[in-house]
Amino acid sequence: DAKTTQPNSMESNEEEPVHLPCNHSTISGTDYIHWYRQLPSQGPEYVIHGLTSNVNNRMASLAIAEDRKSSTLILHRATLRDAAVYYCILPGKIIFGKGTRLHILP
């Protein structure tokens, strides 16, 4: 299974944009890139996914590099409720790494 690499933690100020990076250099041509997040004491929740083109939804945007070896989850205006662990994964079994713990500073 292809793997992903994310920073262990990041900080951002409230109401500012957040860019969460993910490397997936072994991605195959048909692998979608999924992002999930896990709020404290809750199960993971789906955020966004994409294949080649950049994607937007009500929660976030996903920017995918042209070679698809990396992607960036963009939270346009972070709030305290966005503090969570963010996982970048390539489906199959949906193998979760440790993700990026995002801290939002008020």
Add this chain to the structure above:
Amino acid sequence: NAGVMQNPRHLVRRRGQEARLRCSPMKGHSHVYWYRQLPEEGLKFMVYLQKENIIDESGMPKERFSAEFPKEGPSILRIQQVVRGDSAAYFCASSPIWTSGSNEQFFGPGTRLTVL
């Protein structure tokens, strides 16, 4: 449409007892996945089931752990003769089809197992 339901939410067992964790997938979903999350760790895949079939159990410990998803009723994750190292949060997820592409998984709230 109710989400994925898991019960109990919290389960306390003494060493050597059995733990049974239940998961009811979302309506219309026939694929169920179980994950385990140790404290301060990421989720680890355990098993993938369809109705009456185990598709992939490569993440399941070889002993004491079993899972089923019967034709009727919830999926069950059973842990026999629990040990303290089994203390963790166990999450269930469901999807309408095999998540190989664009279909996301929907997660339940988890069962937090504590072994005394």
